[in-house]
Amino acid sequence: MTTPTDETLLRQYRERKQNDALDELVRRHIGKVRSMIYQMVLDHADADDLTQEVFCRALVGLDEFRGTARFSSWLYTIAVHTTQSFLAARTRFRRMDSGPLDEKIDAGAAPDERLLGAEVNDAIHAALASLSPTLRSAIVLTALQEMGMAEAAAISQCALPTFYWRVHRARAILGKKLGGILKP
Numbered sequence: 001m002t003t004p005t006d007e008t009l010l011r012q013y014r015e016r017k018q019n020d021a022l023d024e025l026v027r028r029h030i031g032k033v034r035s036m037i038y039q040m041v042l043d044h045a046d047a048d049d050l051t052q053e054v055f056c057r058a059l060v061g062l063d064e065f066r067g068t069a070r071f072s073s074w075l076y077t078i079a080v081h082t083t084q085s086f087l088a089a090r091t092r093f094r095r096m097d098s099g100p101l102d103e104k105i106d107a108g109a110a111p112d113e114r115l116l117g118a119e120v121n122d123a124i125h126a127a128l129a130s131l132s133p134t135l136r137s138a139i140v141l142t143a144l145q146e147m148g149m150a151e152a153a154a155i156s157q158c159a160l161p162t163f164y165w166r167v168h169r170a171r172a173i174l175g176k177k178l179g180g181i182l183k184p
Contacts, residue, residue, distance in 0.1 A: 037079055
């Protein structure tokens with residue numbers, strides 16, 4: 001049995017109101033959407049709340065989805081804009097115990113390796129937190145979510161040359177802030 005595409009599942013939900021098709025769409029995308037949001041807000045509780053808000057907005061707007069783009073691109077566009085609105089409204093960043101990439105330090109590693117890993121995580125967290133929401137979303141989409149530039153620009157709803165500039169600028173800022181720790 002072949003795995004149905006997002007578009008097939010969407011059609012099944014729209015035409016026959018098959019809730020299991022909608023459930024499968026959510027299962028397919030919730031992890032990546034939540035990961036992308038976390039990498040932008042750097043806070044687990046906020047990421048959980050925003051993920052729920054994104055899926056609620058998507059469900060409400062499902063009838064407006066026309067299929068001119070992939071369903072995933074449409075969903076990630078909602079996620080990016082919801083997250084950017086949240087970041088713009090928030091007046092301060094809160095630090096969390098875990099790092100910005102949601103990586104856990106290996107408990108079996110030597111103490112000095114764990115300490116170094118925690119320091120690198122803290123440096124990445126601070127560097128990402130210093131970026132504006134538009135620059136942070138550009139670097140999250142391309143470097144952390146590994147999207148192509150054209151798709152990420154479409155999700156960000158900006159021209160491709162503008163998006164290239166955003167990624168370049170974010171990398172330059174991260175390069176300065178992280179020094180020799182990591183190459184952005």
